Amino acid sequence: MLRWIGAGCSILAAVLLAPLVPLFLLPASYLDHRSVHPRPSTWTPPSYRLPVEDIAAYDRDGVLILRNVLPKELAEKLDIAGHDLVNSATMHCELSKFTGPPIFHGYQRYCGRAQLVHDFLRDVLYLSPLAHIAAQLLKDDGEVLRNIADVFMSGGQLPKRWHSDFLAFSKFSSARDIPCDDGLIIWMPLEESFAEKNGMLYVNGSHRRFKNHFTQRAWGAQSAYGVKAFFEYVSAAPKEPLVSPRMQLGDAAIFSQCTLHTTSGIHKGGIRRAYQLRFAKNVVFEEGSAGSGGSVSFPGVPQHPEARIESPQIWPQTLELEDRIRARGHVTYPATTWMAQLASKPLFVAATTMISLKVALLGDTGEA
Numbered sequence: 392m393l394r395w396i397g398a399g400c401s402i403l404a405a406v407l408l409a410p411l412v413p414l415f416l417l418p419a420s421y422l423d424h425r426s427v428h429p430r431p432s433t434w435t436p437p438s439y440r441l442p443v444e445d446i447a448a449y450d451r452d453g454v455l456i457l458r459n460v461l462p463k464e465l466a467e468k469l470d471i472a473g474h475d476l477v478n479s480a481t482m483h484c485e486l487s488k489f490t491g492p493p494i495f496h497g498y499q500r501y502c503g504r505a506q507l508v509h510d511f512l513r514d515v516l517y518l519s520p521l522a523h524i525a526a527q528l529l530k531d532d533g534e535v536l537r538n539i540a541d542v543f544m545s546g547g548q549l550p551k552r553w554h555s556d557f558l559a560f561s562k563f564s565s566a567r568d569i570p571c572d573d574g575l576i577i578w579m580p581l582e583e584s585f586a587e588k589n590g591m592l593y594v595n596g597s598h599r600r601f602k603n604h605f606t607q608r609a610w611g612a613q614s615a616y617g618v619k620a621f622f623e624y625v626s627a628a629p630k631e632p633l634v635s636p637r638m639q640l641g642d643a644a645i646f647s648q649c650t651l652h653t654t655s656g657i658h659k660g661g662i663r664r665a666y667q668l669r670f671a672k673n674v675v676f677e678e679g680s681a682g683s684g685g686s687v688s689f690p691g692v693p694q695h696p697e698a699r700i701e702s703p704q705i706w707p708q709t710l711e712l713e714d715r716i717r718a719r720g721h722v723t724y725p726a727t728t729w730m731a732q733l734a735s736k737p738l739f740v741a742a743t744t745m746i747s748l749k750v751a752l753l754g755d756t757g758e759a
């Protein structure tokens with residue numbers, strides 16, 4: 392009997408994973424626009440001293456909009472990379488969609504760890520002052536920061552879906568007391584972005600309310616790490632006052648890992664492209680960190696055999712070993728490594744494949 396159930400599950404998994412097969416045949420990375428990894432090793436990204444008022448505003452609101460923060464040359468590179476990612480698909484980008492939260496399958500292109508496969512995005516990470524800005528907002532610019540993730544996303548009608556990125560950060564933390572101040576997201580539009588064009592909405596002050604909710608009540612901080620309690624909170628939490636910024640290429644919205652946010656869900660034509668960098672301090676990679684305790688566990692991109700290069704140390708300086716690997720060029724994983732990575736979480740991948748098919752057939756209307 393058990394053998395029959397096992398065989399049935401394998402056939403079901405194979406059928407569900409079959410739509411992914413063409414993705415393994417795509418090119419590995421983006422070869423049209425190349426640049427070299429910054430030298431020397433180790434490398435410290437440029438400085439950008441934030442006024443104390445900006446730091447105070449970020450602490451108070453959980454979101455800070457910086458205008459024109461990317462140097463012109465890097466803004467141009469970001470735009471070029473964005474066109475490359477929209478115009479062509481790679482194995483890395485297409486498969487990374489199946490290793491992250493399924494709420495983004497309505498996006499026409501989703502690329503996790505995109506800086507590994509496009510040099511111009513790597514340049515935005517290493518050559519911009521964003522790491523220094525993150526270090527000041529995370530309270531101490533002497534502390535070690537890792538770029539725990541970077542994501543490129545684009546699409547037309549993008550679904551509205553309130554959430555915070557807390558559970559994605561919890562995978563990289565051993566703390567269980569909701570360390571909102573340990574991680575932040577830097578979100579950058581690649582063209583003008585505003586509410587009517589899938590612009591982002593942020594709930595002002597929601598980072599503090601999130602922490603208070605889970606630490607000051609009987610159920611305790613630990614419950615914030617469970618998907619169910621987390622999304623119950625998100626759905627019941629007030630969605631005001633709203634910050635709905637009009638932004639353009641070169642600007643950045645910086646928000647706490649605990650800040651509630653969403654795309655507006657309003658679409659008046661054209662696609663919207665955005666790139667984001669996530670920085671965290673006190674990063675741990677061990678199994679058994681808060682997020683991997685059964686609460687939320689995405690497969691993630693495969694891991695480089697020599698170093699944690701998918702989440703590189705950027706501040707106060709890079710690491711020689713990681714620089715050495717990046718200096719060799721794009722970091723790509725063979726199809727067999729991707730297959731093994733996806734096979735490590737077959738139920739997750741089967742579920743996310745089904746969601747992806749459903750979204751492709753029926754669209755994704757998101758929340759009202």
Ligand SMILES: O=C(O)CCC(=O)C(=O)O
Binds near residue numbers: 542549652653
């Ligand atoms: O860029 C977007 O449309 C959504 C980004 C977002 O909500 C996230 O990455 O958590």
